[in-house]
Every structure is written in structure tokens, then in C-alpha cells.
Amino acid sequence: MQTSVPSCNDTNVSEHFKPHPWLKSAHLQTLWSRISRYQPRAKFDIEILPTPDGDELDLAWLKGAKTQADAPIVVIFHGLEGSAKSAYADQLAITSVEQGADAVVMQFRTCSGRLNKTPVAYHSGAYEDPLHTLQHIADKYPNRPIHAAGFSLGANMLVNLLGRVENPPIQRAVAVCPPLDLASSSLRMNKGFSRVYRNHLLNSLKQKTYQKLELGIFSDVLDLNPRKLLTCKDFPQFDDCVTAPLHGFQGANEYYEKCSGKQYLRNITTPTLVIHAQDDPLMSQEVIPSSEDLSPQVHYEMHRHGGHVGFITQHEGAAKPWLPGRIMRWFGSEIKAR
Structure with missing residues (x-):
């Protein structure tokens, strides 16, 4: 994705991603969880949530042993054909609990290991199931802030939800590598x-x-x-x-x-971080929003490296995912204050 938009070396990008020196390739970044044979570590509890059309959603919960009663809940929306077992979802859920929040992965229909009951499945703009999930969580935990993070397809879906639904029950949001122009992607x-x-x-x-x-x-x-x-x-x-x-x-x-989510960015009223990588192998420059596309509540970061939902950095000599920390820092003021 060749572009002249702000990169990680520009002053208006609040955090700089530095790739692992051996993993600068976009494809190595994208495929690292498979190359490294990443094994999910989170021990999720599954809640079956009925839907208004007679189907079911499998919500994968990870709760801390000592989570405070008013602690935030991080709701995670995975990418195309992902699940709670996807490395990025597993890592963010674990990091959320480590930092004092609870986490839940809303697994799209057909993605939890079983086929759903109805003909409909999910797609990049179908925000009805996520909104149903968010409202269910807000009703069940009325005193707890809700943050949302979407990845790839789930990120574009989240942008649709934030830009098309009035007053969604979300305090802060992050969209990672959203294909904001579906045709070009x-x-x-x-x-x-x-x-x-x-x-x-x-x-x-x-x-x-x-x-x-x-x-x-x-x-x-x-x-x-x-x-x-x-x-x-x-x-x-x-x-x-x-x-x-x-x-x-x-x-x-x-x-x-x-x-395509790009057209809805200007309507977003929830503080939202959008993250793209310039070398994303699944995106073209059409996904990049202009400054006119962004509402005042949307903070946009374009990094030179990262691949597609990769963003693997180096910590003490080892390869380490950067996204969980970046996402939690965006949510952090809410979490650390509690």
C-alpha cells in the first residue's frame, strides 16, 4: 500500500511502532502467529446469547479472579473466519485481564466451531449481532464501562456500528486494519x-x-x-x-x-483509534481516509510496518505483539482510574 499519508515518523501519530528487526517483511508480520505456531492461552468461558431471529451467538469470556465490580469490559470483534482462538483476540483478552478489565470475544455466526441455525451468517457491515451483544452486556453490567476493539473485518464492522448507530454503548473504540474500502480490498x-x-x-x-x-x-x-x-x-x-x-x-x-466503513468515519462520536500499516498486503490506498473523512473523535495512525494485524515488535530480544499494549493504552485512562 503506497501512500503519502502520515506515517509512524510523523509527529501527529502518537505512538510509533518499531518492528522486530528480523520481521520487517509485511508477510512475516502478517503470518507470524502461524510461523511461530502460536498456541492460545486464554481459558474462555462460553456464554450462549440468543438472537432476536432465533439464532445464537457464542460469547467467549475471560474474567480476572479479582476484577473490581466497576472495572471496564473489553469487547473484541475478530476478523474474517477468526474466533476467540485467533492470536490477536487471545492476546488482547489476556492483556485486558492483566490490566484489571474483563474481556469477551463476540464470535460471529459460524466462527465458534459450529454452524449457526439460520441462513444468515456475518459480513463486514453487519453490526446487528455486535450491537445486540453490546446492549446485552450493558444491561447485564450497567455500572461498567465498555470498550470495543475490532480487527480487520471486525474493525470495518465496528466503524459501521459507531458511525451508523446513535449513542452506541461504547466508551472508547479501536479499529485495527479495517478494510474501509471493500471493493478495492x-x-x-x-x-x-x-x-x-x-x-x-x-x-x-x-x-x-x-x-x-x-x-x-x-x-x-x-x-x-x-x-x-x-x-x-x-x-x-x-x-x-x-x-x-x-x-x-x-x-x-x-x-x-x-x-465500506470510510464513509461513516465522519459520523463517529465515540473516541476511536484507527490503525493501519502502510505495508498491509490486503489493503490498497483507497482504504486511507482523508482528514475530511474523520470526525474530531477519530484518531488515525498509519505505520510504515505491521502487515495485516501483525505489528510484531521486539522485547528483550524476543518477538512480542505490540497491538495489545497499544489498544490498552488507548483504553487506559478509563481502566487505570479504577
């Missing part, structure tokens, strides 16, 4: 090594879609068969064939147009 993944990421994610989505086809879950709502599904070779094709019609859009173009 979907095409960027057709280039070079990024096709490896595309194929991995697309195969996972197609497998789940095939399973739901076999169970007859789509029978009344989607004109789809296994042969047609196999012809979907990239995200524009899959979104045109599955995502868009399944969620009420005329096609992929309408889905991308209505759900």
Missing part, C-alpha cells in the same frame, strides 16, 4: 502473494457454505448449488453469489458500497 487480494490469504479465507467460507447447503439451510432463501459455489474463485464472485443475496444486497457492488 477485495481486488487487492487477487494480486501476488496476497492470493494465498484469499484462497485460505475463501476455502473456509466455501466449506461452511457447502455444509449449510447440504443441510438444506439455504433452501428457501438462496439460489445456490455446489457447482455454482465452486465457480467462485475470488471475493467479488463469492460476495456476488453468496454474501450479497444472503444478506439483502442486489450484488457485491451494492454490498461494498453500503458497507
